[in-house]
Amino acid sequence: MAKLIYSAIASLDGYVEDETGDFQWAAPDAEVHAFVNDMERPIGTYLYGRRMYETMAYWEIVDRETQSAESQDFTDVWRAADKIVYSRTLQTPSTTRTRIESAFEPAAVRQLKESASSDLSIGGAEIASVALAAGLVDELQLILNPIIVGGGKPALPDGFRVGLELLDERRFKAGVVYLRYRLRA
Secondary structure, eight states: OOOEEEEEEEETTSEEEOTTSOOGGGOOOHHHHHHHHHHHTTEEEEEEEHHHHHHHTHHHHSOGGGSOHHHHHHHHHHHHSEEEEEOSSOOSOSSTTEEEESSOOHHHHHHHHHHOSSEEEEESHHHHHHHHHTTOOOEEEEEEESOOOOSSEESSOTTOOOOEEEEEEEEOTTSOEEEEEEEOO
16 A cells, blocks of 8 residues: 655744745755655655645746756656646646546545555645545655744644654755654554
């Protein structure tokens, strides 16, 4: 059975966006970007809410020839994966290998996990909150940036409680820290 992994790049105080919706402070340097590429390489399917999908669709249209080597690699990794977008408003995908679902159905995601040959990634704090509450997330991967933004969109939901087992950690030159946890039942 495939794992469902929630990965998030966050501030040290736990936000994926600041109060203005900005997340430019989360842009990884070359070392972190290469690490993220390797982390994402085994993902076969991305599960997104509409807003995260619209942000990530950039990787479909970007001219990879103008990118750094790390960005080119991520572009290739992202384009090779399937995407499922959960949206009540989006009718047609703007990227290849993408399908739209009108609602996030936990039973359907459980079935997807059981039938998938590669791991799944859930992207976006809001949809990840739903998956966490439904007990669908197997692993949590946090990349914490050395910045405190003081508020905004939290990476993890309020009111959610679960035990975690630390599986891996890494520290980067720029002060970024990677933490990988298994969720305990």
